[in-house]
Amino acid sequence: MSDGFYRAFEDQHRGSRELIKTRQRAYLPFIEPLQSLYPDASALDLGCGRGEWLELLTESGFKASGVDLDDGMLAVCRERGLDVQTKDAVTGLQEQSDASLAVVSGFHLAEHIPFEALQSLMSESLRALKPAGLLILETPNPENIVVGTANFYLDPTHRQPIPPLLLSFLAEYCGFARVKVIRLQAPVDLSAGRKLNMHDVLGGVSPDYAIVAQKAAPEEVLRAVSLAFEQEYGVTLGQLSSVYDQQIEVRLQQTADLAQQAMTKAVYAEAALDAIYASSSWRVTRPLRWLGDQVSLLRRDGVMGRVKALIKKALRPILAVAISFFDARPSLRARHSGVSGKKGLYDKLSSMYLRISPEEGSSSSLQSGESPYAPILTMTQSTPHAQQVYADMIAELEKNKGRQ
Numbered sequence: 294m295s296d297g298f299y300r301a302f303e304d305q306h307r308g309s310r311e312l313i314k315t316r317q318r319a320y321l322p323f324i325e326p327l328q329s330l331y332p333d334a335s336a337l338d339l340g341c342g343r344g345e346w347l348e349l350l351t352e353s354g355f356k357a358s359g360v361d362l363d364d365g366m367l368a369v370c371r372e373r374g375l376d377v378q379t380k381d382a383v384t385g386l387q388e389q390s391d392a393s394l395a396v397v398s399g400f401h402l403a404e405h406i407p408f409e410a411l412q413s414l415m416s417e418s419l420r421a422l423k424p425a426g427l428l429i430l431e432t433p434n435p436e437n438i439v440v441g442t443a444n445f446y447l448d449p450t451h452r453q454p455i456p457p458l459l460l461s462f463l464a465e466y467c468g469f470a471r472v473k474v475i476r477l478q479a480p481v482d483l484s485a486g487r488k489l490n491m492h493d494v495l496g497g498v499s500p501d502y503a504i505v506a507q508k509a510a511p512e513e514v515l516r517a518v519s520l521a522f523e524q525e526y527g528v529t530l531g532q533l534s535s536v537y538d539q540q541i542e543v544r545l546q547q548t549a550d551l552a553q554q555a556m557t558k559a560v561y562a563e564a565a566l567d568a569i570y571a572s573s574s575w576r577v578t579r580p581l582r583w584l585g586d587q588v589s590l591l592r593r594d595g596v597m598g599r600v601k602a603l604i605k606k607a608l609r610p611i612l613a614v615a616i617s618f619f620d621a622r623p624s625l626r627a628r629h630s631g632v633s634g635k636k637g638l639y640d641k642l643s644s645m646y647l648r649i650s651p652e653e654g655s656s657s658s659l660q661s662g663e664s665p666y667a668p669i670l671t672m673t674q675s676t677p678h679a680q681q682v683y684a685d686m687i688a689e690l691e692k693n694k695g696r697q
Contacts, residue, residue: 334395340402360385424510476527499527
């Protein structure tokens with residue numbers, strides 16, 4: 294890897310110094326009680342990079358130093374007067390005396406080294422820490438599907454993702470008294486109650502997590518740091534997917550309720566139409582409706598148009614019977630079918646029937662095959678008074694249903 298590459302990479306993809314320091318302040322509740330326990334506390338940051346955490350440690354009163362193998366990154370630390378050395382993490386730990394450090398930390402270091410080296414780092418950290426001292430290891434969170442399958446591999450120096458259960462188990466196995474997994478920087482705030490989408494599930498889990506492992510100590514000493522260990526941090530994939538599933542169920546139930554309401558209204562509407570057709574007033578006013586229909590047709594088609602329509606209506610069944618007569622007798626139909634471009638009687642009857650058949654989409658309410666509800670539907674769509682009558686009838690039906 295060329296000189297300066299990783300520093301340029303971190304500057305673009307890790308985030309600004311101010312952003313990283315803001316995120317790392319989440320660990321201060323863990324380390325600040327140690328300052329009161331060990332006023333001269335020392336801290337060692339492994340893979341210290343640009344030194345954001347070293348600055349926070351110094352600001353919190355710790356005597357902080359760091360090690361890293363990238364001189365380009367360490368140049369930033371040296372420019373700021375931070376105590377750093379070009380050294381690998383395990384070697385830096387091995388040089389520390391037993392029980393000499395209050396804090397050992399490594400931010401985005403674990404995913405860069407072989408697992409055997411990670412085990413050595415854990416063991417050496419436990420040896421070098423004071424009683425109740427803390428090991429903080431932050432790494433990308435593979436529970437976040439976008440991180441675990443894509444963003445993790447953006448860094449060419451990454452080896453493999455480390456699941457939280459594995460890293461916390463390793464700390465327990467190496468002898469730490471208690472281990473806390475904290476998930477940070479979750480882009481989805483479940484307390485906000487907003488609707489989640491699939492992208493939230495895939496990329497909404499905390500993109501980073503850390504283990505905070507504490508070395509054994511007397512109970513009264515451990516109690517000083519207990520408050521931070523009792524808190525819950527970040528969002529897990531299980532929590533996020535569970536909320537998403539619950540929201541999907543609510544939406545499905547809402548859709549089912551709307552469908553049921555629409556079906557109920559349709560039943561009421563059909564009952565109302567049946568009541569109208571069964572009423573004596575509907576039968577009494579039938580001639581008036583027929584007369585109104587005819588007046589409308591006369592206005593639209595004119596007198597000659599209506600006469601032609603009536604003739605066609607009378608001829609249609611006659612022609613249909615004649616054509617059916619020929620169709621039932623193939624030999625007779627063949628004799629009366631045209632040959633050499635001339636039309637026979639059967640052809641003329643068929644052609645005439647096609648010409649006088651009603652056009653599709655005709656608006657006449659008197660055409661055959663029409664729904665028995667078509668007149669009332671037409672009426673309610675065209676007459677404001679009928680619309681009000683229809684609405685009142687629906688309301689009355691709903692009121693009667695409530696009384697039952």
